[in-house]
């Protein structure tokens with residue numbers, strides 16, 4: 001089983017962000033940490049015999065916490081959960097929020113993987129995104145983590161930013177590759193409703209979706225070229241693309257995320273965090289006031305039908321380069337994939353969107369380019 005812990009605080013809201021995160025004062029953060037620890041202890045009682053294979057503390061910005069708050073949180077996890085010996089323990093961090101003391105607290109608390117949100121190495125692009133840090137801040141944080149003993153580092157990058165061109169994106173990739181992180185996540189910017197970016201760029205996005213030339217956002221061809229450049233360059237540097245947007249050196253694929261994509265059970269603790277346990281999905285309240293009042297009752301409880309679970313198995317599993325294993329489908333559902341999705345599979349194979357390796361179904365390179373269209377066929 002996997003454990004996810006949410007820290008919903010950031011120094012400032014980025015202009016494109018629709019995650020459950022916001023700035024908060026120290027008192028609110030301290031109260032939240034009290035509630036969070038109580039929920040961690042309470043939930044642990046229900047999962048005492050469950051081995052936890054991966055822990056992921058995400059946000060928000062978990063490294064906004066003070067060293068003592070980080071240490072107490074990690075201690076609560078260590079003292080209450082049956083952690084696997086080869087535990088993957090990730091914390092998300094934002095450049096500009098790390099100190100020597102925080103890195104020490106992370107390492108002492110068992111964290112062995114850190115995911116650093118860089119997004120771009122261009123100062124202009126970082127300012128436009130509303131990020132709180134510069135590229136030099138990132139280098140400083142990266143150095144602190146390496147010196148502190150973190151041997152498994154992810155760097156998050158974004159492409160298709162307003163005004164971005166291939167040359168500036170390539171510069172970001174080269175700068176990051178020169179540091180040799182073990183893992184790189186590279187996503188295209190999505191213009192989310194309710195964000196300042198939505199107000200600024202939705203018309204441009206509409207033009208792009210209609211196949212016309214956008215004014216500020218990169219064109220569809222440019223976006224695709226950035227995606228292909230990422231794959232080609234990272235391949236040259238020894239990274240394997242193991243998921244549509246995730247690349248890792250051998251042995252460093254993120255086990256926590258692979259767990260999501262392969263339908264493992266996960267327990268989410270903290271504001272708005274969702275869980276998936278034995279075919280039932282539920283989440284915590286997203287209302288901070290309720291959470292501070294220790295209202296931990298599950299919301300939006302949804303028992304997935306077998307049809308839902310089969311669809312998710314394909315929908316999520318095909319994101320992985322290895323694809324979906326036929327035998328595993330039979331083991332989980334007692335039926336062959338062909339018996340359920342025969343027509344869809346035949347159609348996708350005929351269009352060269354899907355490949356049958358004998359053992360697995362997986363996306364072809366063309367299928368990866370239009371992955372959303374392919375994946376929706378299973379829903």
Ligand code: SF4
Pocket residue numbers: 009010012013014017018019021059060061094117
């Ligand atoms: S740091 Fe991350 S979670 Fe926080 S506002 Fe920016 S994108 Fe959102």
